[in-house]
Amino acid sequence: MATWTTDDIPDQRGRLAIVTGATGGLGLETALALAGAGAEVVLAGRNPLKGDRAERMIRDRHPHAEVRFGLADLADLASIAAFGDRLLADGRPIDILVNNAGVMALPRRETTADGFERQFGVNYLSHFALTGRLLPLLTAGRARVVQLSSMAHHGGRIRLDDLNHAHGYRPWPVYQQSKLAMLMFAVELQRRSDAHGWGLTSVAAHPGVANTDLMSNGPGGLTGFGARLFLPLLTHSAAAGALPSLMAATLPAGCDAGRLLRPAGAWRMARPARPRARRPGRPRSRGGAPSLVRVGASHRRSLRLSPRPRCGRVTGRRFFSTMTKASPVRHASAIDSAR
Numbered sequence: 001m002a003t004w005t006t007d008d009i010p011d012q013r014g015r016l017a018i019v020t021g022a023t024g025g026l027g028l029e030t031a032l033a034l035a036g037a038g039a040e041v042v043l044a045g046r047n048p049l050k051g052d053r054a055e056r057m058i059r060d061r062h063p064h065a066e067v068r069f070g071l072a073d074l075a076d077l078a079s080i081a082a083f084g085d086r087l088l089a090d091g092r093p094i095d096i097l098v099n100n101a102g103v104m105a106l107p108r109r110e111t112t113a114d115g116f117e118r119q120f121g122v123n124y125l126s127h128f129a130l131t132g133r134l135l136p137l138l139t140a141g142r143a144r145v146v147q148l149s150s151m152a153h154h155g156g157r158i159r160l161d162d163l164n165h166a167h168g169y170r171p172w173p174v175y176q177q178s179k180l181a182m183l184m185f186a187v188e189l190q191r192r193s194d195a196h197g198w199g200l201t202s203v204a205a206h207p208g209v210a211n212t213d214l215m216s217n218g219p220g221g222l223t224g225f226g227a228r229l230f231l232p233l234l235t236h237s238a239a240a241g242a243l244p245s246l247m248a249a250t251l252p253a254g255c256d257a258g259r260l261l262r263p264a265g266a267w268r269m270a271r272p273a274r275p276r277a278r279r280p281g282r283p284r285s286r287g288g289a290p291s292l293v294r295v296g297a298s299h300r301r302s303l304r305l306s307p308r309p310r311c312g313r314v315t316g317r318r319f320f321s322t323m324t325k326a327s328p329v330r331h332a333s334a335i336d337s338a339r
Contacts, residue, residue, distance in 0.1 A: 013038035021101025084133030093141030207241030
């Protein structure tokens with residue numbers, strides 16, 4: 001297929017885009033390209049100083065860019081709720097939501113402010129909570145919603161009996177679980193949108209192996225002389241890694257709904273990114289359990305939907321099933337499930 005580049009992004013003037021984790025890496029490259037195409041972009045992040053630097057960098061490249069920082073700590077559901085409420089108070093429909101922020105393969109188990117294992121909490125639960133909080137604005141804008149997955153999802157298992165990995169924590173399996181959950185969320189969100197007329201286009205994307213801060217700050221710290229020597233040979237740039245997210249965010253409404261966009265090539269490494277679509281493979285759960293992650297089992301206090309969506313099938317298995325009831329996500333979603 002022909003190479004897709006940022007030159008192929010349609011005119012985005014008059015559109016509002018929210019990008020999480022947009023103060024660096026893939027998120028910043030995504031925000032930069034969207035702003036360059038004319039979109040108004042909100043840089044959602046937890047560090048105002050990095051947000052200010054990101055704003056200035058984008059305006060240096062695109063002097064007329066409409067860009068602003070929005071405080072949203074994805075390790076704190078109260079911060080996500082406050083961020084969402086500020087946007088709801090503005091009342092402007094959202095055209096693009098890119099759920100990009102994440103952490104990777106933390107060497108030791110950490111928890112979020114709400115007590116969730118940090119990788120699962122930041123990579124998946126926070127984005128579910130944010131998407132649900134913003135659902136009225138997303139439906140009003142008939143938005144494209146992009147969930148950032150990873151090629152690591154291929155080995156992912158949903159550990160239903162211990163989603164927070166309180167026992168036997170291992171960095172990579174936990175990361176894989178979170179990215180599989182993001183992929184499945186993209187598929188199920190599209191199914192529910194179709195069933196209830198929300199008008200959303202939900203797409204997953206993964207960047208291949210991109211050389212970003214996540215690489216050096218993630219799996220045990222890929223630093224040192226060896227990493228500096230070999231990473232450029234095995235990876236592509238953050239700008240190239242952002243292309244699948246940008247394609248997912250800017251294709252016409254309905255295009256590639258419920259699909260995964262990724263770089264072409266056998267290993268998605270060290271080559272020009274030619275985004276291509278495919279249908280997600282069959283998800284797996286530990287021990288062959290038929291039920292996978294419920295999005296919002298303990299989130300009913302925030303529900304404002306009618307009719308309530310039903311639990312559905314995702315690539316041959318039920319998606320929304322058991323979430324830990326002992327640790328409710330307080331400020332989560334309007335995307336609850338009903339029997």
